[in-house]
Amino acid sequence: MSFESSGEAQAEHIIETVPAGATLHIALDLEHCGDFFAHPPTRDEVDAILGPLLDRLKQHHGAPPVIYATSHARGPGCTGRQATVSRELAKT
Incomplete structure (x- = not known):
């Protein structure tokens, strides 16, 4: 996942690359790099x-x-949404 482009644009790129019906879950790598490591997004x-x-x-x-x-990225910026996704995934 990039903090430099919209979620919509990133989703469309993944959809174009990975066909529907794939047998493995899509995985998103959420970590801070570059300027975002020193100044994480809110x-x-x-x-x-x-x-x-x-x-x-x-x-x-x-x-x-x-x-x-990463442990650095699991701070206040993503904890709430990540927990929701984890609960949803556990149901599948």
Whole structure:
């Protein structure tokens, strides 16, 4: 996942690359790099990207993506949305 492009654009790229009906869950790598390591995005900034990305991928693939997040990235910026996705994935 990139903090430099919209969730919608990232979802469309994944959808073009990975066909519907794939047998493995899509995995998103959530980590801070470059300037974002020293200045992580706020929860609102993460939600503005991650929310549409997760929603679109779940809609297209029928299951929410798996999120891999580094310990640094699992801070206040992503904890709430990540917990929701983890609960949804446990139901599939």
